Amino acid sequence: MSYGEDRIYKKVEVIGVSKNGIEAAIQAAVGKAHRTLEKLSWFEVQDIRGHVAEDGTVSEYQVVLKVAFQLKG
8 A cells, every 4th residue: 555545544532541651551542443443543642631549649541542544445
C-alpha cells in the first residue's frame, strides 16, 4: 500500500487502564486494539484521568483514546 492511495478509516473509542502510568495505560489500550482490529493505524488521546487512593497517591491511570483502523475494500 502506498500512502498516496485513497483509503477510508473508522475511529472507535477505547479506554486503557494501568497502575504504572499514562504511557502504560496508552500501550494497554493500543495493544488490545491491535490484537482485535485489523489494520490499526493511529490513535488520539481524548482524556486522561485517574483514581486517587485513600492515602492521597495516584493508584490508577485511565486514558481515553480514539483508535483508527483502515476499512477493508
